[in-house]
Amino acid sequence: MNDKWIDFAIRLQSIAQAGLQYGKDKYDIERYEEIRRIAAEMISAKTNISAEKVYNLFCNETGYQTPKVDTRAAVFVDGKILLVHENNGTWSLPGGWCDVDQSVASNTEKEVKEESGLTVKSERLIAVQDWRKHNVTNYAYGVIKIFVQCKYVCGEFEKNIETTEIGFFGKDEIPENLAVEKCTREQVLMCFEAYENPKMPTSFD
Structure with a gap:
């Protein structure tokens, strides 16, 4: 998994998670949710793990993302x-x-x-x-x-x-x-x- 594709997905997920935490507009919230789903699909496409499983593992936290x-x-x-x-x-x-x-x-x-x-x-x-x-x-x-x-x-x-x-x-x-x-x-x-x-x-x- 050590490639730019994964790095991009991780960055998108981090941005989306922060947006979901601090965003107020309901339309922005929907967009951040969509970005999060796309990030999970990117990981899924690279690993052959189902998008649903990736989403549950990769996108299950709330709040500002930290290491x-x-x-x-x-x-x-x-x-x-x-x-x-x-x-x-x-x-x-x-x-x-x-x-x-x-x-x-x-x-x-x-x-x-x-x-x-x-x-x-x-x-x-x-x-x-x-x-x-x-x-x-x-x-x-x-x-x-x-x-x-x-x-x-x-x-x-x-x-x-x-x-x-x-x-x-x-x-x-x-x-x-x-x-x-x-x-x-x-x-x-x-x-x-x-x-x-x-x-x-x-x-x-």
């Missing part, structure tokens, strides 16, 4: 980084969407606990990245990825519905089959660099 926030934890033990084994067979830094009742720090800790069973403490902000510049672009909305260095406190792997196991990997042991929409090899190496250089400033796009 979603994804937090990722970099947990190191003896110089190795924690990765979780997803149900689909890929590996990833533990993390996920930031819940509305959580801060960046607390959400990061919560996701680690849910996906690995480990209790950690958020200590340092490594990076704030625009997902489109670093990961596979397959969402029809913006994503801000936040990488947080965490200290291992206690615990061991606990069975859950999201992951099948955990592992600690050295810099030269990073698995090839990463879930690149969640974290790339470059992003994992960035976490190693931050761990090895405590004074490294937070990077951001």
Whole structure:
């Protein structure tokens, strides 16, 4: 989905959503609704997903459209980084969407606990990245990825519905089959660099 057609659809949907939020004239509201439908049809034409399903997923929010926030934890033990084994067979830094009742720090800790069973403490902000510049672009909305260095406190792997196991990997042991929409090899190496250089400033796009 990483092409201009999708970018155009995303921009049209964003304009339409803002118009529906702030528009007052009933005829303008109808036009914004039509723009929203066209944006969904553009996504549908590119993905072979039904326009109705795209509309339900892509056009289901109200208010001014903003990016979603994804937090990722970099947990190191003896110089190795924690990765979780997803149900689909890929590996990833533990993390996920930031819940509305959580801060960046607390959400990061919560996701680690849910996906690995480990209790950690958020200590340092490594990076704030625009997902489109670093990961596979397959969402029809913006994503801000936040990488947080965490200290291992206690615990061991606990069975859950999201992951099948955990592992600690050295810099030269990073698995090839990463879930690149969640974290790339470059992003994992960035976490190693931050761990090895405590004074490294937070990077951001």
